[in-house]
Amino acid sequence: MAPEVLIPSSPAEAASLFGDGTGTTVIGGGTVVVPDLTSGRIDPGRVLLLSRAGLDGFTVDGDTITLGATTTVQSLLGLADQVAALAACAANLADNEIRGQATVAGNLCVGAGYEAPRGDLQGCLLALDARVRSTGPGGETTEPLEDFLAHRHDRLALDVSFERPAASTFASLAYPHTHEYTVLAVTAARSGDGIIRLAATGLAGPGARLRSAEALAGDIEAAAAAAPGDVTFADDALASAWYRSQVLPVLVRRVLSELEESA
């Protein structure tokens, strides 16, 4: 059954066509949705294709960095000087061809993977205390990324913004070639006002903050030990929950140590 395909040519039109999102599948770059279409795993009735919606590109306004929803993952590498962890997290994703097509919002809004975790940018942007401007039921709203993630499948993300951190670091456990999904990753960021935030991906659900570890950030070993208690792991094709629980403290230690060195 051929779906209705809508291709808005402005952010306003995209929001209007999305409406309350009922029965609508959104395609950012296509890297997540198109394989599902090709294989017949999904059969959407209505598809919103954002390739021309003018939602791409990032802006820097003073200390505030705003990423348009369809900003490509590859273009985030251009922020390496300002947000090291974001560039590192982006560079760790797939390969340049896929990064050149994949979008920030597509990665944030992605659902559970097929036996492997997805949504690496969720962790990094949580650590950056990002907020998401989105539209959907109830109209437009801006909320913390953590709240957005809880209902990300019902919303159309418009942009993501955060304040430039004083420093940020990223560490991941991944198989040593481009094709593998990231098994586990942690981002640490110290905000301009000195607050350290930690977040991880590769968990049982979407990316999540490591709040007890954050509370102990002054004592790296204690923070590392506390981190597994903040999250739930799952077994999947890449690694067991147990293995991830053993590696998480290592990654936390790494990002906090490097964050300290950058001070």
Next chain:
Amino acid sequence: MNLTVNGVATSVESAPLTSLLDVLREELGITSPKAGCEQGGCGACTVLVDGEARRSCLTPVAAVDGAAITTVEGLGSPEHLAPIQQAFTHHYAAQCGFCTSGMMMAAQAYLDDGGNDDHEAIQDALGGHVCRCTGYVKIIDAVAAAARGESFDLSVTAAGTSMTNLGGVS
């Protein structure tokens, strides 16, 4: 929808969410990009979209309406091989040949972007491409040689010249 494919303005009838891969292969009969996995995992489908290397299996054709698409057929021909095609031939960078189209398009984008003969940079550029036959060494050597602007004497390695240099083995 409209595409410019290898320099030729082409109108496209396929449904808007048809993958660019299927548009090229099924509608337009351009078969160099291959369906290796249709999930973006192998790189056999890579083509250039406005000069950028992209997985055609992941690209809904409506997203590239109006774009210029380049495939292997647009790089060169048996009579006039492009430098990357010469390099691949000379270095035996293809065995079964199935990954070759995708590899060369990625390599071409790398070269067009000013890529040099650094092996790590080449591996990074071609990092999304899987080859099950060659072990990659000759592919990287070929791209490095092309990056250095080497010219290749294909009188031995190009098939058109037959094997007369071996004393008539046919």
Next chain:
Amino acid sequence: MKAVGARVPRYDGVAHVTGHTMFVDDLKIPGALWAKAFRSPVHNAGMSNLDTSKAEAMPGVHVITWNDVPLLEYGHLSALGIPADEPLLAKDEVRYLGQPIAIVAAPSEEAAMAAVAAITADFDERPALFDVRKAFDADAPQIHAEGNWYRHFEDEMDRRQIRKGNIDEAFDKADLIVQGVYRPAAIEHAPIETQVCQVVPEANGRLTIYSCTQALYFSMGVVAAHLQLPLNKLKVVGGTVGGGFGGKVDTATETLCALLAQKSGKPVRWRWTREEEFLCSSTRAPWHMEIADAVTKDGWILGRKMLTLHDSGAYARFSPYGLTKHSFHHTGAYSIPNLEFDGYVVYTNRTPTTAMRGFGVTSVSFATETHMSRIALELGIDPYELRLKNANRVGDTSPNQIAYTDPSTVPTILAIADAVGHDLTPEYKAMTPGPRSGALLPEHLVGQLGNPEDH
């Protein structure tokens, strides 16, 4: 041999780099129908109430099931004495997840997927067996008609057996018994080109089969047998393979496409998805090998006891042949005069396994070489010396009593030692593969040697 060492053209080199090489899926055959498979969703079950009627009612759709196959079971290697045991399409049971039950042909890929989705069957699941070690347990589920392991080696033996010399004496005389267990896992060939086939029914009743098979004449014979057609009714066009590595010898698509082409009167095209390639195509088999070697303090290997369990998956396919080759090579590059080898082709509810690069022998080479290193470690002997001492030499005999005329073990090991800069004593550096004598002919090898002239 003018080509060796020379740079020669690949006859397909220019075609590969210009996109001119025509792989099977690149052929544009007007009017070709798309094929898709309805496959078993479970590992082991009785199957009933297979209903393809809704699919067949769809416009332009044709369906084949076991009932459409003139000869449902044909042993691909029946010429080697391996009897048929595998239905081309499942009839009243399924024995591996992904086993093909019905194939549809439809005017588009989408229509084919819809037709498959409209096929139903009932599955009465049975306990499945995945561990070859458990296959021999009294309470193991019996998953093959003849039990859990193959029983048709010569004289209807249920194992490939090699006996040589006097193994008990060897074990009595040993200073040490060195044991090891080796379990290489299954490997998916993962060629970049998935299984693919196109079949055209010609006006004169012949079928033209465009195939990615690695074994063109072999596949032709398989198709002819299942379809009960004389060979001159088939024309197989092949030779352009996007990677095979042993995984494209199973004739996985050709027969089914040919049947659909006959039934529909139209060309049929079947290209497996990557998911099918991973889940449903045959793999290199997993192996379980146990070795116990009787060795002397000074590094002679007097005898070897070995047990091999070859995981054939749900059906025999080529496994008995692979195991046979494996058995001939179970001493590897080395001469072991007293042998007790038993190898079993064991059935599990995996996808049937097949050849991959060195079918049957790669596994035993891995086990043998690792075991040699283990022996060297336990004896405290240099691993090169251990190998050179026991290396195959002219006049030594293989497990199946063939005398070696030109074994390459010694020069190869010397070349390796040289290449990596491993120092050998003059005695070892001077070794040759020539017939044994002096220190290289200990008492236990006298009388064990063969005559290379008999080769």
